[in-house]
Amino acid sequence: MSHDLKPSNTELVVLKVLWKQGALPMRALHEACFAQLNWSLSSSRTTVQRMVDKGLLAMERKDGVAHYIPAVEKTRTLANLTRDFLSRVMELDRPVSMSTFTGSQLLDDDELERVRKLLEEDSEP
Structure with a gap:
């Protein structure tokens, strides 16, 4: 992954939540970002998947539940x-x-x- 990868404003909202709170499952991440983004859960899922695809986030399983973590410092x-x-x-x-x-x-x-x-x-x- 490139060190020059620059997240969009929306992606930065998600990253800042995860940098502060640590790994979160999708619903908790959506709820933490909702006040700023005012999105549906479906839109949050789409954004998070794109961030995983771009290398901004990683997904790890904890007790069988997908949790998302920042993949960028x-x-x-x-x-x-x-x-x-x-x-x-x-x-x-x-x-x-x-x-x-x-x-x-x-x-x-x-x-x-x-x-x-x-x-x-x-x-x-």
């Missing part, structure tokens, strides 16, 4: 999305400042350090 994915946004949308051609992540509720201190290292590695010539 949170810190690398967020670093790639941030770099892409700043470059493609904002047309900034310089290293990403860590102040961009200040106050993030999605990353703890260890994850912020990992993002910093990823961004430094990726900006080296």
Whole structure:
């Protein structure tokens, strides 16, 4: 799977739920995402299957029940999305400042350090 795989906005909602909560069965994942996506269970199933096919999610069985887990690393994915946004949308051609992540509720201190290292590695010539 490519490290440059960038999830869509909808896929990012699903990933963020799984990064926070860990492996979830389909119904629990749907319920956790429903407030943001306002979708039917069928639409959630379709999206999750596409994410599995793309390599964003993996499925594992626990006690015979399918549970979904992220197949992409949170810190690398967020670093790639941030770099892409700043470059493609904002047309900034310089290293990403860590102040961009200040106050993030999605990353703890260890994850912020990992993002910093990823961004430094990726900006080296």
